[in-house]
Amino acid sequence: MNAQKKNLINVIATGFVVLVVLSLLLFWGRFLCVVRHISNRPWGSSQIIIRPSGLVPGEPAAKRAGAVEEPLFARYGIPDPNEPNFRFSSIYTAIDTPLVFSKTIGAFWDIVAEIVPYYDVNERVYYWYDEKNGSYVCLDKPSGLIVRNYKSFEPNDKSVYRETEFYAGPNGISEKAQPSLGRFYDPIVTEGWATNRIGLYDKKTRRFYLIDFAGGRVSKGLQLAEGDRREPIAIVGIRNELSIVSGIGGSSPQIWNAEKGEWEQRGVVLPGGDKSSQGYDFTTWDWTYAYITVLDKTGQIYIYNTSEQSLAKVGYLPMPQSLFMGERQNDVAMPRDVLAYWIQPFYAVLRLPGEGKKAGRIIDTKYLGMGVACVSREGMAMAMDVFDPNGRMVYRSDTDMYSESYGSTLATIDLFFLENLQPAVFGVASYLCGDYFEPSAGHRALFILPNSFVGMLGRYNGPKYDRQVFLPLLMGPSLILSIWLAFCVRKDAAIIGLSGTAKTWWTAGTIAFGLSAYITYRLTRPKETLVTCQNCGKMRRPDMERCHRCGSKWEIPELTPPNWRICD
DSSP states (O other): OOHHHHHHHHHHHHHHHHHHHHHHHHHHHHHHHHHHHHHTSOTTTTEEEESSOSOSTTSOOOOOBSOOOOOHHHHHOOOOTTSTTEEOOEEEEEEOHHHHHHHHHTOOHHHHHHHOSOEEETTEEEEEEOTTTOOEEEEETTTTEEEEEEEEEETTEEEEEEEEEEEEETTEEESSOOGGGOOOSSEEEOOSSOTTEEEEEETTTTEEEEEETTTTEEEEEEEOOTTOOOOEEEEOOSSOSSOSEEEEEEEOOEEEETTTTEEEEOOBOOTTSOOSSSOEEEESOOTTOSEEEEEETTSEEEEEETTTTEEEEEEEOBOOOOSSOGGGGGSBOOGGGSSEEEEEEEEEEEEOOSSSTTTTOEEEEEEEEEEEEEEOTTSSOEEEEEEOTTSOEEEEEEOOSSOOOHHHHHHHHHHHHHHTTSOHHHHHHHHHHGGGSOHHHHHTOSSOOTTSHHHHHHTOOSOHHHHHHHHHHHHHHHHHHHHHHHHHHHHHHHHHTOOHHHHHHHHHHHHHHHHHHHHHHHHHSOOOOOEEOTTTOSEEOTTSSBOTTTOOBOOOOOOOOOSOOOOO
C-alpha cells in the first residue's frame, strides 16, 4: 500500500470518527434544549381542556372550532360563575412530558414495556395480562387462536386457584385447541379490561368478529368487499400504541347537593330516551361492545356497529401545528404524520335501577361522539378535535408550539444554532427527506434531522416562494460557518503545500461537512515543521524538493567533517 492510499484511508477513518462523536455531542445538546423548552413552558401549554364537551345533550354546544381560552373553573374544577350549582361535562388531555423525553432518546425501556399494548413471548402475542393472578388473553400464533386464560379462587378454599382456559377461532369457542375452530391470520383486537368480550378484525380475511367468552360464541360480522379501499390498522381500546399522550379523559355533568355538601353526577338524558331520575352515565368505555372504534391507515376513524354490522365514518386524526404548516393545518393526518395519537370514544350508558344482582346491569348504550388528540412529529404541539355522533367536528383546540416564556425562547434559539452546527449536506438531506422518516425515528437521528427547522420547512406545502425565502435563512448560519471554515482550510493548505487537487477536495468537503471536516483536517494535516525559503522568504516544507510557494529548489549545504579532533 503506497503512502497516498494509506493517507486517504486515514483521513476517511478519522473523519467518520469525528463525525460520529460530534453528532453525538450535538444530539445530547439538542435533547437538553428540548428539556429546557418543555420545562420552561407555562402551565397549560401542553394541556387541553374543553368544557362543555359539546357531546352531552342539553348542554351548550362548543362555541367554535379553534383555540380555547381556558377559564379557571375548567382548570381547577371550580363551578362556572354563571352556573354556581352546575358543572358542565368536559374533555381533557395532555402531553406526557416524561414520555416525550423517553421517546426522544429511545431509552427508559422499563417505562415503554408498561405501556405497549402487547408483546411477543414464545410465539404468543399478549393483549392483556394480569400480574396478580396470571390471567391473560393472547394470540397463539402457531394455531391462530385467541386464548382466554383466567384463574379464580375455589369457592370453598380461597387459597386454591382454579384455572380455566378457552380457545376461540372464527368458527367458535372450545376448551381445547381444535382445527375445527379455524384460525385468525392477522388479527387486530381491542385491548383493556373487558376481556370476556373482544372485538376483532382479521386483516387477511377483511372480516370483523365479536368474541364472547362468557356466552361461549363467536359472531361473524361485516366483511369488507374486494375493491373497498378501507384498510383498518388498529381497533381502539383503553389505550393505543406507544404514545406520549396521557390519554383523553372526560367528566360527566355534575350538580351541587347542598344537603350533602358535595358534587353529584347528573344523569345524561337523551332525546327519546329513558326519563328516569337515574338517566344515562357519561363514560369512556362501552362494556357491551355495541360499538367498536376502528382506525384506518389513511387517518380516518370509523365506528363499527356490531348489531347492525355497519361501518360509519365518524372522525379523523387532526394535523397538529408545526412551524411551517401552510394548508396542511386542516388536513387529515395519517398515523405516520404524527408522533403519537389517542382516540377516545364517549358513550351514554343506561344501567338497570333498583337493588339485587341485576341492579347496575347495562341495558342500553348510545354513542355520543369522540375526542381525538395527536402530537406533532416534533413532540412540541398537540391538537384535539371533538366529533359528534355523525362525524361532524364540533370543537378543535391546539396547544402552543413555542411559548413566550424567556427560558423557552432561549432554549429554542440554542436549538436552532445547534442544528446549524450539523453539516450543511445533512441539512439539505433533512429538507428533502424529512417526510420519509417515521416520527419516532426522527427523534433518535444523528445525521439527517427530519424534525429540525429545515425538516419542518421541507414538509411545508405552501408557495415555493416561501421556501426559497426561508431555506437560506434557516441554513444561513450553517452555510456561513462552512464557507468560513473552508476558507481557513484552503489558506492553511496553501501554506503547508498541499496539491491543487487536495486543496479542492478539502475545500468542497469542508463546505459539505462543516465543522466535522475542519476538525478532521486539523487532525490529519501534515505535521512537518516549516522552514524559511532562501529564495522567497516564506515558510516552506523541508520534505519537498522544491518550494511550494516559489518553486525554487531546496539546496542543502554539504557538511564536511573538520580535519581536527579533540582527544582526551
